[in-house]
Amino acid sequence: MCLGIPGQIIEIIDEKLMQAKVDVAGIKRPVNIECIVDEQHPPQKCIGDWVLVHVGFAMSRIDADEAQRTLDLLQELEEYQEEVEAIKSSQKELET
Numbered sequence: 001m002c003l004g005i006p007g008q009i010i011e012i013i014d015e016k017l018m019q020a021k022v023d024v025a026g027i028k029r030p031v032n033i034e035c036i037v038d039e040q041h042p043p044q045k046c047i048g049d050w051v052l053v054h055v056g057f058a059m060s061r062i063d064a065d066e067a068q069r070t071l072d073l074l075q076e077l078e079e080y081q082e083e084v085e086a087i088k089s090s091q092k093e094l095e096t
Helices: 064-095
Strands: 005-014 019-024 027-032 050-054 057-062
Touching: 005 027, 005 057, 005 064, 019 050, 027 057, 050 064, 057 064
Parallel strands: none
Antiparallel strands: 005 019, 005 050, 019 027, 050 057
């Protein structure tokens, strides 16, 4: 299973190498944008685009609403995981 994390392109770092700076949940990191660039949508037009990032590559463009829904879902999953860990921890305390 692949998981794409939404991020917004905030800057083109190197147009020739197709590198952009992407804000992923407040963390700014370099991402390869080669998969989302074409003649109709060159690198400079990518600034402001929301993309799904997987292993350092922007795999596809998405709209802002889809990005927000995905971020909300990821937040819910994180909260769920924290709750499961808390339950596991309390179960271990009961067993000792």
